Amino acid sequence: MTAPEGGASGTRARKRDHLRLALEADVGFATLTTGLDALRVRARALPERDLDAVDLAVEPLGHQLAAPLLISCMTGGVGEAGPVNRALAVAAQTHGVAFGLGSGRALLEDPDAAASFRVRDVAPDVLLLANLGAVQLAEHGLRGCARLVEVCEADALVLHLNPVQEAVQAVAALGRAAGGDTAFAGLAARIAQVCAALPVPVMVKEVGFGLAPEDVRLLVEAGVAAVDVAGAGGTNWARLEGERDARGAEVAAAFADWGWPTVDAVRGAREVLDAAGPDVLLVGSGGLRHGVDALKVLCLGADLAGVARGLLAAGAAGPDAAVAAVGTLVDQLRVAAWAAGAASVADLGPHLLQRA
Numbered sequence: 001m002t003a004p005e006g007g008a009s010g011t012r013a014r015k016r017d018h019l020r021l022a023l024e025a026d027v028g029f030a031t032l033t034t035g036l037d038a039l040r041v042r043a044r045a046l047p048e049r050d051l052d053a054v055d056l057a058v059e060p061l062g063h064q065l066a067a068p069l070l071i072s073c074m075t076g077g078v079g080e081a082g083p084v085n086r087a088l089a090v091a092a093q094t095h096g097v098a099f100g101l102g103s104g105r106a107l108l109e110d111p112d113a114a115a116s117f118r119v120r121d122v123a124p125d126v127l128l129l130a131n132l133g134a135v136q137l138a139e140h141g142l143r144g145c146a147r148l149v150e151v152c153e154a155d156a157l158v159l160h161l162n163p164v165q166e167a168v169q170a171v172a173a174l175g176r177a178a179g180g181d182t183a184f185a186g187l188a189a190r191i192a193q194v195c196a197a198l199p200v201p202v203m204v205k206e207v208g209f210g211l212a213p214e215d216v217r218l219l220v221e222a223g224v225a226a227v228d229v230a231g232a233g234g235t236n237w238a239r240l241e242g243e244r245d246a247r248g249a250e251v252a253a254a255f256a257d258w259g260w261p262t263v264d265a266v267r268g269a270r271e272v273l274d275a276a277g278p279d280v281l282l283v284g285s286g287g288l289r290h291g292v293d294a295l296k297v298l299c300l301g302a303d304l305a306g307v308a309r310g311l312l313a314a315g316a317a318g319p320d321a322a323v324a325a326v327g328t329l330v331d332q333l334r335v336a337a338w339a340a341g342a343a344s345v346a347d348l349g350p351h352l353l354q355r356a
């Protein structure tokens, strides 16, 4: 539980709690699952090619990656976040995968927080994503986005949508100075303004309850370059915020199984994007535990597979552990693609999956 939430010190306290709780507390879903275990990869015993002939390379948003993986946005803004970001950035550089920094709100509120977001020196070639809550556009606007991208030396900006998390923060903050921003009216139009004017691509993501097909449609209309469904079944942000406050926990209790399971969210988004025509990148994430889960979301139509909390402990343990953990993820994905009979990412599709 934390003290009053206002301003930069409130943001820092929250970031600290998020890291600690994501590592230590039970912040999963009650019974809802990603749906990935209900799918099996059609395992082949005669792939008819060598393992090292499998090519996982992709080129999202004009950047070459060695594997279609994203280390999803997690942290920044407090001292202990800096080493985690740097360890994960080293791992991304080593293995040629994309990396997202956590919300840069702290940086916009307090320039001294910038150090924990600086990773370019250890990740010169990485597709690097800066991150901000979409609801914070009301306060920080296009200018804040541009500053964030510049300070982080990012290649793209991710705006996150987290209505239920903000609402749990807001009820917990009743009677306090501030906390939880639920002013979501007109947000799609604000996102559209940023997409039109920011010189780098804009991705929009949820944080673990999934994007609905209707959301994806609105985001395509807003002009986003990418969406990340961040589906349900992994980290439950209502419960995580509930861990910080008794009143918040009372409200959060009803949301223990809220949201779109990752499988449904990826399928729904793929359908909308196929119908919409323009080339919008799709990230499949939410509760991915290993490279076989990653293969499954790629087969469902995601262009990249994203993992957040599954890599947090390794990131917190330092660069060697992070490099090893991301290496394992890439190896698992490569073996899974190979033993499913795929030669490259282009070969992945629903035909490689069956019901468990």
Ligand SMILES: Cc1cc2nc3c(=O)[nH]c(=O)nc-3n(C[C@H](O)[C@H](O)[C@H](O)COP(=O)(O)O)c2cc1C
Residues within 6 Å of the ligand: 018, 019, 022, 072, 073, 074, 075, 101, 102, 103, 131, 158, 159, 160, 205, 206, 207, 208, 230, 231, 233, 234, 235, 285, 286, 287, 288, 306, 307, 308, 309, 310, 312
């Ligand atoms: C400790 C922690 C902090 C997070 N902070 C952010 C954030 O600042 N911005 C954001 O867009 N998502 C954030 N997320 C959400 C993740 O990017 C991801 O969408 C979500 O956790 C689902 O993926 P997972 O099940 O692999 O963890 C955070 C996740 C964790 C575990």
